[in-house]
Amino acid sequence: xxxxxxxxxxxRALLKRAAPGxxxxxxxxVVPVFAVIVALVLGALTMLATDVxxxxxxxxxxxxxxxxxxxxxxxxxxxxxxxxxxxxGLGLALGFRAGLFNIGAEGQLLMGGIAAVIVGFSLxxxxxxxxxxxxxxxxxxxxxxxxxxAGWLRAATGAHEVISTIxxxxxxxxxxxxxxxxxxxxxxxxxxxxxxPVPLNAALPRLLDWIDPxxxxxxxxxLMLAAVAVVYWLLFRTKLGFEFRASxxxxxxxxxxxxxxxxxxxxxxxxxGALAGLAGASQVLGVLxxxxxxFSAGIGFDAIAVALLGRSHPVGVLLAGLLFGxxxxxxxxxxxxxxxxxxxxxxxxxxxIVFIAAPLLVRAIFPWGFRRHGSEENxx
Amino acid sequence: xxxxQKTLTCGAVASALAIYTAxxxxxxxxxxxxxxxxxDDNSFNQTAWKGVEDAKAELGIExxxxxxxAETDYEANINSLLGGQCDVIVTVGFLLGDATKAAAxxxxxxxxxxVDYAYDxxxxxxxxxxxxxxxxxxxxxxxxxxxxxxxxxxxxxGINIPPVTIxxxxxxxxxxxxxxxxxxxxxxxxxxxxxREGLFTNNFESxxxxxxxxxxxxxxxxxxxxxxxxxxxxGSAALADxxxxxxxxxxxxxxxxxxxxxxxxxxxxxxxxxxxxQTVYQVIQQAMDGTFAGGVIVGTLASGGxxxxxxxxxxxxxxxxxxxxxxxxxxxIIDGSIKVSGQ
Numbered sequence: 001x002x003x004x005x006x007x008x009x010x011x012r013a014l015l016k017r018a019a020p021g022x023x024x025x026x027x028x029x030v031v032p033v034f035a036v037i038v039a040l041v042l043g044a045l046t047m048l049a050t051d052v053x054x055x056x057x058x059x060x061x062x063x064x065x066x067x068x069x070x071x072x073x074x075x076x077x078x079x080x081x082x083x084x085x086x087x088x089g090l091g092l093a094l095g096f097r098a099g100l101f102n103i104g105a106e107g108q109l110l111m112g113g114i115a116a117v118i119v120g121f122s123l124x125x126x127x128x129x130x131x132x133x134x135x136x137x138x139x140x141x142x143x144x145x146x147x148x149x150a151g152w153l154r155a156a157t158g159a160h161e162v163i164s165t166i167x168x169x170x171x172x173x174x175x176x177x178x179x180x181x182x183x184x185x186x187x188x189x190x191x192x193x194x195x196x197p198v199p200l201n202a203a204l205p206r207l208l209d210w211i212d213p214x215x216x217x218x219x220x221x222x223l224m225l226a227a228v229a230v231v232y233w234l235l236f237r238t239k240l241g242f243e244f245r246a247s248x249x250x251x252x253x254x255x256x257x258x259x260x261x262x263x264x265x266x267x268x269x270x271x272x273g274a275l276a277g278l279a280g281a282s283q284v285l286g287v288l289x290x291x292x293x294x295f296s297a298g299i300g301f302d303a304i305a306v307a308l309l310g311r312s313h314p315v316g317v318l319l320a321g322l323l324f325g326x327x328x329x330x331x332x333x334x335x336x337x338x339x340x341x342x343x344x345x346x347x348x349x350x351x352x353i354v355f356i357a358a359p360l361l362v363r364a365i366f367p368w369g370f371r372r373h374g375s376e377e378n379x380x
Numbered sequence: 381x382x383x384x385q386k387t388l389t390c391g392a393v394a395s396a397l398a399i400y401t402a403x404x405x406x407x408x409x410x411x412x413x414x415x416x417x418x419x420d421d422n423s424f425n426q427t428a429w430k431g432v433e434d435a436k437a438e439l440g441i442e443x444x445x446x447x448x449x450a451e452t453d454y455e456a457n458i459n460s461l462l463g464g465q466c467d468v469i470v471t472v473g474f475l476l477g478d479a480t481k482a483a484a485x486x487x488x489x490x491x492x493x494x495v496d497y498a499y500d501x502x503x504x505x506x507x508x509x510x511x512x513x514x515x516x517x518x519x520x521x522x523x524x525x526x527x528x529x530x531x532x533x534x535x536x537x538g539i540n541i542p543p544v545t546i547x548x549x550x551x552x553x554x555x556x557x558x559x560x561x562x563x564x565x566x567x568x569x570x571x572x573x574x575x576r577e578g579l580f581t582n583n584f585e586s587x588x589x590x591x592x593x594x595x596x597x598x599x600x601x602x603x604x605x606x607x608x609x610x611x612x613x614x615g616s617a618a619l620a621d622x623x624x625x626x627x628x629x630x631x632x633x634x635x636x637x638x639x640x641x642x643x644x645x646x647x648x649x650x651x652x653x654x655x656x657x658q659t660v661y662q663v664i665q666q667a668m669d670g671t672f673a674g675g676v677i678v679g680t681l682a683s684g685g686x687x688x689x690x691x692x693x694x695x696x697x698x699x700x701x702x703x704x705x706x707x708x709x710x711x712x713i714i715d716g717s718i719k720v721s722g723q
Contacts, residue, residue: 329456335446
C-alpha cells in the first residue's frame with residue numbers, strides 16, 4: 001500500500017515535470033496555428049463585410065497560397081521577404097529573452113543598411129570575397145552601436161528602452177535623410193535623397209537567376225539560417241545566453257547571483273542591434289542595391305510581431321518570419337488575381353498578433369485543441 | 381525552370397494556377413503598378429488608373445493593379461505581373477524608373493509603359509509618358525497671384541524629383557510673370573527655382589505632413605498653397621477646410637480635386653490637371669492595335685495632356701478681367717510667345 005502510494009506520488013511528480021513540456025508545446029505550436037486559422041476566417045468575414053462575394057474570397061485565399069508557395073518564383077519571394085524579418089526578429093527575440101523590449105529594430109536596420117551601402121560604394125576596388133563580408137560587418141557593427149545607445153542609457157541612467165528606442169527610430173529617419181543628401185553619398189544627377197548604387201562585388205549574389213532573371217532570392221538566406229543557429233547556440237548553450245535568460249526571468253535574482261545587469265543590458269541590445277543591422281544590410285546588398293529613405297519598409301516593426309509570434313525562440317522566429325514572408329508574397333498574388341486590397345494582409349497579420357497575444361482566447365475558442373490541464377491535475 | 385516548377389507545383393495548387401493562367405489569356409489585359417500613394421489617392425495614381433478603367437469600359441479589356449506599400453515593393457510587384465499574364469504593364473511614377481527599366485531589359489517581349497519617366501537612350505519596350513506640367517502650373521501661378529490677398533503664395537513637394545518640381549517651377553514662373561505684367565510683388569514660398577531647393581515632405585503618403593507643411597506656409601503668410609505630393613495634399617485641404625477658404629485656399633494637382641475629393645471641394649481654387657488617364661488610355665490603344673513602340677508620349681497644354689481645371693465654386697469670385705488675362709496667357713503659352721521656363 002505504501003509502496004503503491006510512493007509510486008503514485010513519483011509518477012505524479014514525473015507527470016508534473018512532463019506537463020510544462022506539453023504546455024510549452026501547446027504554447028509554441030498549437031496557439032500560433034489556431035491563431036493563424038482564426039485570423040484567416042476573420043479576414044474572410046472582413047472581406048464579406050466589405051462587399052466581396054464568396055467566390056472572390058475563395059479565389060483570393062487560393063491566390064494567397066499560390067503566391068506564397070505555388071511556384072518557384074513564389075517560394076523565392078517568400079524567402080526573400082522572410083530574410084530581413086527573421087534576422088531582425090532574432091535580435092528582438094534575444095532582447096525579449098533578456099527582458100528588454102526593444103522597439104528600435106527599424107532605426108538599427110536603417111543605420112546598418114546605410115553603413116553597408118556606404119562601405120560598398122566607397123571601396124569598389126576590393127574583391128567580392130573581401131568587400132561583401134566587409135559590408136555585412138559594417139551593417140552589423142553600426143546597427144550594434146546604434147542599439148547600444150539605448151542599452152547604455154538604460155544601464156547607466158535607467159531610461160526605459162521602449163522610450164529611447166522609439167526616439168532613436170525617429171532620429172534615424174532624419175539622420176538617414178541627411179546622410180542620403182550628402183554629396184559623397186547622394187547619386188549624382190539626382191535631387192531626391194537616394195544613395196549611389198552598391199557595386200556588384202559588394203552585393204549578396206542572387207541564387208536562382210540562372211533559372212530565371214526575375215527570381216530575387218539571394219545569398220542572405222544562408223545568413224538567415226546561420227543566424228538562427230548562432231542565436232540558438234548563444235541563448236541555450238553559452239554562459240552569456242544563460243545570463244541573458246536569467247536576467248530576463250528575474251533581474252533581481254540574476255543580480256544576486258553575480259550577473260552584471262548593466263553589462264547584460266548593453267550586450268543584449270548590441271547583439272540585437274547587430275542582427276537588425278544585418279537585416280538592413282541584407283536588404284540593400286541583396287534586394288535593393290541602394291538606399292532610399294523608405295528602404296526599411298517597416299520591417300523593423302513587423303519583426304516585433306515575428307519575434308512575438310515565434311515566442312522569442314530562434315526556431316519559432318524562423319517559422320514566423322517564413323509565415324510573414326509568405327503572407328507578403330501571397331498578398332501580392334491575391335491582389336493580382338482577385339483584386340482584393342493588399343490592406344487585407346495587414347489586417348490578417350494584425351489579427352494573428354492579437355490572438356497570439358491572447359492565448360487564453362484561443363484556448364477558449366478551440367477547447368478541443370488543448371489538453372484540459374485543470375481536470376488532469378485534479379485527478380486523484 | 382519547368383522541371384523545378386513541375387516538382388514544386390503539385391496537386392490542387394497546380395490546377396488552380398492553370399485555371400488562372402487560362403482565364404488571364406482570354407482578353408487583352410492591362411496591369412498597373414502604383415507608387416506608395418495607393419490606387420485611391422484622389423490624384424496621381426487614381427488618375428492613371430482612370431485611364432485603365434476607361435479602356436476597360438470602352439475597349440473591353442481586362443485590368444489589374446498592384447499597390448506598392450513601400451519602395452521595396454516596386455521590383456517585386458512588377459515581377460509578379462510578369463509571365464505573360466499582362467499585355468502591357470503600366471508603372472506609375474518616376475520612382476519606379478529603375479525597377480521598370482530592369483524588368484524591361486530582362487523581359488524584352490513584355491510591353492511596358494511608365495508615367496513620368498523618359499529613358500535616354502530609349503528602351504525599345506518601354507513607352508514613357510511625360511508632361512509639360514509647367515505650362516499648366518504657370519497658369520495656376522498667374523491665377524493665384526491675381527487672387528492672393530496677402531501677396532504671398534506657398535508650395536511644397538513630395539520628393540525633390542523632376543516630375544514634382546516641374547509643377548513648382550511653373551507655379552513660381554506664373555506668379556513672376558504676373559508680377560512683371562502688373563508691377564506687383566507677389567512672392568512664392570517653398571521653392572527656389574535657381575537653387576533647386578524647397579519644401580519637401582519626403583514622402584507621398586503622410587496626410588499629417590500635408591497639414592503641417594500647409595500650416596507652416598500659412599503661418600508665414602501664404603493664403604493660397606499648391607501641394608505637389610499626391611494624397612499628402614488632402615491633409616492641406618483639411619487644414620484649409622478648418623481655417624476657412626477666406627484664409628487659405630488650395631490648388632489641387634494631377635486630377636481635378638474638386639471632383640475627386642468632394643468632401644473638401646470648396647477649398648480648391650482650381651487644379652493643375654495632368655491627364656495621365658489620356659496618355660495611359662493612348663498607350664493601351666497602341667498596345668492593342670500593334671502600333672506600340674518604345675519612346676515617349678508628351679502631354680502639353682496644346683494637346684490637352686495638362687490643363688487648368690474649371691474654377692467651379694470660385695467661378696464668380698475670380699474677376700472677369702483676370703479670366704480674360706488667363707485665356708490670353710494660355711494662348712500665349714500654346715503659340716510659344718510666352719516662355720514658361722526660365723531658359
